[in-house]
Amino acid sequence: MTIVLGEPRVDELGSAVRALREWQYDGSPFQLHPGDIGWFWRFGPEATAAAVRTWSRDGRILAIGLLDGPDLLRLTMAPDVMRDEELARQLADDLAGHHVLPAGKVYLEAIQGALVHDLLTDNGWGVDEPWTPLRRDLTEPVADPGVRIEVVGPDLVSTRTAVQRSAFGGSTFTDDRWHAMAAGLPYADARCLLAFDDNGDAVATVTVWSAGRGKPGAVEPMGVHADHRGHGHGRAITLAGAAVLRELGSSSVVVYTPSANVGAVATYRSAGFEAGPEIRDRRRDA
Template identity: 65%
Template sequence: MTVLMSTPAPGDVRAVVDVLRTWQDDATPVQLHPGDVGWFGRFGADAAAAAVRTWARDGRVVAVGLLDGSRLLRLATAPDAHRDEELARRLVADVSTPERGVLPDGEVSVEARPGALVSDLLGVEGWDTEEPFAPLQRDLTGPVEDPGVRVEVVGPDRVSERTAVHRAAFGGPSFTDERWHDLAAGALYADARCLLAYDDDGVAVGATTVWSAGPGRPGLIEPLGVHPDHRRRGFGRAITLAGAAVLRELGSSSAVVITESSRDAAVATYVSAGFQRLPDRHDRRRAG
């Protein structure tokens, strides 16, 4: 049987994500989450579909990739396929050959779950490891502490506050009100909630979006940020707790977040909100 790669039509992305959600499990290493695809929906349904790649064998999807920008492919594999040699060799060939429409020439990166054979084979092909990322996870079988601040679910009346906090927190202009509306209009946003945290003066100071993968499966916090004028005052912990509480309400078994290992303040914030740091992970990078 041959592994075939394809790009879904916009109307087929939900079906791909439904497969991806069945691969999420608290007992396995963190990998590409339905929320990662959902967050990409801020660029519109057509762009989100164009960024997705699937690999299928005999009609069954065994790997899903998201082009997070033009030079990073984020991969997930079916639980029984992460050491599948035929699949791994096909993935290596596809990401290494620009003509196949996955990654271009030059410096590119691949994110794969720890222990995946594709990562090992990329190493054999000379791909180096990137700087480490820190996954963190909080069990949600028990109650989540009160965040201690006012937190609101974002609807159309709070969009400008939500996008303004995001732009300030991440230092970029790209998340506009229009993009929030594109995000919220996507089919995947039914499994998500945007949240805003406010200070005592009613100023929006922190924001996050959380994504369920369905009851009994880990949910994702992506992204989360605090306005730079309001940092070091506990708002990061507060909005993290609020996000975890919403995921618990949605039936998630745990909350997962990933950040750069070098971001000590971010890691400390998540730990203070009850998250446990998991072993660091490394993307594979091909030098230009």
């Protein structure tokens, strides 16, 4: 049968999330994680469904994309179809035909090693700025972060969102959006954490996402309050997040960040993450 491009309904998002969980494994190329859909869920289930694309054959989902903005598609696929020629050609055709991304300058984050990269190059896609992937094994216990850590519940939501907005200029993360995210399917295996300094001030935050026992978890996002930078709080909250993922059964924790953000790369490395070879999004200028 032919490969079908789909736009799932809200009640079909569970199938996409389950597929993403199945595709995560230690040593895999960096790829779309269930937590990426979970973080997007802050905009609500309808918006999340509208941003997800699936490619299926014989009723099986082969590839999943997340429109993480109007001009960026984040794409991954099942490990056994990375070099599937029919899938690669369908993906390339859908991208060339503007069925997924609009005309003009657009970006594609596609899992490394997939055959579709060869076809994209033939179709005039270039590469964009480098990103640094980082990974930490969770076999051994994680060091104590050295600060007070709290798991965010209803009483700490406003503090959590305030730290987020301070850490990321232009952030629109509100209490309502936290509650929307927390009501999403992926958040069943996620936690939001806050770090507090000796004065009782909330200084950093992280959200961690498990993909299930024995699979890599993800941290997205992690940020330090603008008034409390330069004191090691990014390392502390990252260690706390890694420890929580280990408790949830994750085998490792992964994250990636723009290589130009040398401060973020240094923070993750200080928390025991190892940097892998740089990866680049694909870019089409017209």
